[in-house]
Amino acid sequence: MNPPKNASAPAPLVGWQFALGTFAVALATFMNVLDSSIANVAIPTLSGDLGVSVDEGTWVITMFSAANAVSIPLTGWLTQRVGQVKLFVAAILLFVVSSAACGLAPNLPVLLVARIVQGAVAGPLVPLSQSLLLASFPREKSSSALSLWAMTATVGPIAGPALGGWITDNYNWSWIFYINVPVGLFAAAVIWALYRKSETPSRKLPVDKMGLLSLIVWVGALQVMLDKGKDLDWFNSPVIWALTIVALVGFAFFLIWELTEARPIVDLRLFKGRNFLGGTIAISVAYAVFFANLVILPTWIQEYLGYRAVDAGMVTAPLGIFAVLLAPVMGKVMPKSDVRMLATLAFLGFAGVFFMRSLYTTDVDPYTLVLPTLLQGIPMALFFTPLTAIILSGLPQEKIPAAAGLSNFARIFAGAAGTSLMSTVWNDRTILHHSQLAEQTSVNNPAYVHALAGIQTTLHASLFKAQAFFETQLSAQASMLGLNDVFWLSAVIFVVIIPLIWITTPGKDGARNAAGAGGH
Template identity: 75%
Template structure:
């Protein structure tokens, strides 16, 4: 390292940025965060089109979401170690550039396996972006304005659900699904260049640290085995398949070994001892289960809207976009609310709000109008705004300052991985319930059912087609009805789960002196 290089002189407590450097730095960091969050939501509405172009089922197309989340989850625990080895600025800039490369590879992917491999790389690159973006913003603003820094970050992160679905749908319909990934290239290159220019003289100190290689490898093994098992289970007939059985055994043994190793390792890659704390245990389980349901439904809803209601990708995006409206409006108010109300009260209100929203969705029908379709999504923005900050405060409360980074990393790992697992489980549940409802509806399809004969006769008359074509048309309608009943079941169970996990919030004892910003680093 050259001492004359400004990046070679680390600063432990750099002064806040001012003037144009402040504006450019904050904008570039926020832009990198936005790129990351946008990529998660922008892909949701493209799954049906992407699956058709690659010649795979929509269920297989959903792997594009789940493998990204699983890879992202695994890379999160590495952020602390990589930061101390490389420095915050080098790691953040490098992660952006790797994300850009992976995005380009996603856009060029000629087949699903290649796309999944590129998404894994993209997920690995995304791991450090969220915690480091928060850390850099906290150094950009004056200390007494840390709340403003985190509010800017929260608003940036919540704008993604507004812009992502609509933009993704428009790009997919107007151009190609590949461009939902290509759009990251110019954005990422600009963000990386500005971040390096503004922050390179503010690099953090580095030191050589050993890494828990055994713990990392065992983490990768059991997470990969479990995710592949969940994604391939339906195609291979679950545990009737020796492949699924083998993956299940590997995941179970790998998890058991990982837990024992991490609990006995002096410097574990994941500090599982944190689960001994009531606040951390209850808060992490609550936020992870809630996020799993929340994220999975964000993936499934656009699929149902496009495949069974016949919406274009852009229209499905516009239907799901209102989620972020209230989230953005309420985000700046969270700091004041946290000072006035118990975090447990806010989190409880969020869970009740989610339960109401999903119950409203469980009443959907195949002839639903657009207003009824959009209203729950719009209202969902309210509990979304009340969701993350209070639960993060509960998770980190009562911990000593030196444990907060590890606690934040572990809770984020569990939450993000729960999102991937939840998406796989609810996708399989929707498929199973659809098959069950379809079988029950088909039982009524016989020549002695007057409703069927009337429906076929009416279809023949209306469409001026033959009896066989009319029967096929009615059968397609039965398939749509079965899918609607199946996803209604998923919505209803989601509402129940949100109610059932409320007690987890109230077994905790949150402290009012929690510095949530400390966990951001």
């Protein structure tokens, strides 16, 4: 049963306003999601221009992620305090200003401050875009709204590395931030013009200062710990131990405080709903595996296959082809289907793709690299939209921003954690395989001696150079075997988490319930 209409919710747009408003909201989402990954490939160039090490340069990513992670779950509270449309437009404009400040930064400290602001104001953009898209579509087309959002949310991280590499190689790293200025100004102007007369009600709410402080402490500590764990050798570092203790104590305090606070800044009671709980855990674990592989694969391609940054980005770009082409199809299929079955097919599709990648070898050709990436676009189209429909189904209008914010926080934070954990697994498995392969490099092993002799003859090299060349090949093989293990583990995880989908209860009207949650 759908909740009654909320008279103050934004009315669905029609005609040219419908098309333009939808495009502007999607553009703002794309701008935000794109910026979460576009700086990754520019870090070496950026670090050199600012006169800092690459390790110091990675704080540009860490600070954005930490600030973004803190602000996302505050969306529900901020929406009630400011109003949905005002908050969305203000976040876009502040994102534009902070982006310009990033591009103009003369040194690393100024750039880090600008990135912190940029990450903080970006937090509400993704969850509010879901709510506004649901509001701008007629109720019968709510599945199309969620499909469009999923398309922009998935294409951004895919396009980011390729676009960032191209801009950095051909222009200057500052332009990866400057491109947000015209895009953001256009989106803010259109959204304000079309939505300002249908603003959601706002009210002055007391600030849960203790909840906010504890959220900042534990999320910030955990984000920095995850980002810097590998560089600092994890728990062999006292810094990582300190960050972990702060994160655990802060999280425990946060849970207790927010569950007992009358007006919590983050509504954790949403997890009492079976659909929200199951859908959020499923999408978070799945996104963690997906995003981790999206980071690891280009890294391996550049380090061990010798691809340029822009070429490595192009290898992952085909992922968006089927995701875009099938988005309109999903809008038509979802209202007639059990969304749990669609999500199950997506997880099985992901498992198949990662199993294909687990068969890679060190001499893999471009076609074999690209084919699984292209096919991965099919489960991508079946992934976000059904699970988002499950998460938001049956919720009243006033709960939508908070639910979208909390579920997106869990998803994005899981992506960061998954990347750190999978990178560690890859590193550990690579060390193990290297050790096992190195056991065969003995002068008492005829195969090893014969291989060295062959290298010396082919390369006209000395024994020392032949041994160095062999070690390089051995390291590449160990890395390949470690990556195969990561791909295989990813396939298994996608199969194992399928039951999470089936603890939820939507039937064929899952998407329509989500639309009802939009209050129109």
